[in-house]
Amino acid sequence: MYLELYLVAIDFMILEGDNLDKLFPSVNFHVAGLKIGGKQGFVLIFSLLVLPTTWFRSLNALAGHAVFPMIYTGMSDRKKFPTVLLSCFIVCTLGYGLMGVVGYLMFGKSLRSQVTLNLPTRNWSSSIAIYTTLINPFTKFALLVTPIAEAIEDSLHVGKNKAVSVTIRTALVVSTTIVALSVPFFAYAVALTGSFLSGTATMLLPCACYLKIRSRTCRKLGFEQVVCLGIIVVGVGVVVVGTCSSLKQIVQSL
Known part of the structure; x- marks a missing residue:
């Protein structure tokens, strides 16, 4: 599970780099005499922006898994919870599948790994879709990294040592950034x-x-x-x- 969360965090970084490079294709970065490509530069900027959010140690309360017990305890007839859960998964699956079909019908064989990369940036509606996609990783990245960091902290018996905790979480962000830059x-x-x-x-x-x-x-x-x-x-x-x-x-x- 932790490895999957780690890879999803890497996916988010690549997602940010691709979409920002789509919006600003002519942007390059120059740091200490070094020229950094737009996509790589945006990945680095994203990692710096989300780094402080990973230092908080009480983000698990905001994770989505808490929704299920809340729905279950709030139902008047709890025997129907499996039916509700099944219906939700069916609707979500149909929604994902429909989006894939619509994307292929719109762009055919030219459909890219992210449908937002096919959208024209000159249209305001396309820009809204792309910016919405960009906001999502900012709100979820820390939630993905926190369980991994807590597992490492528990194995090392860190306790309430904030310095070690910040170091571990920073190392996780750095490592995900390196992998995202290596496999763009x-x-x-x-x-x-x-x-x-x-x-x-x-x-x-x-x-x-x-x-x-x-x-x-x-x-x-x-x-x-x-x-x-x-x-x-x-x-x-x-x-x-x-x-x-x-x-x-x-x-x-x-």
């Missing part, structure tokens, strides 16, 4: 995150855990066990092929 291709980074980590967390682990629990109470191979085994087989194929493909693309682009 949003599609490849997202492909690796989705195929290796998200595929494992959503397809392999739930089915494996379910089979482990069921094996203690039922030794027979029922319909649910067969379905889980099928999902695991398909999931292994997706994870292996997707991971190898994304790693190959990243290596070739370096």
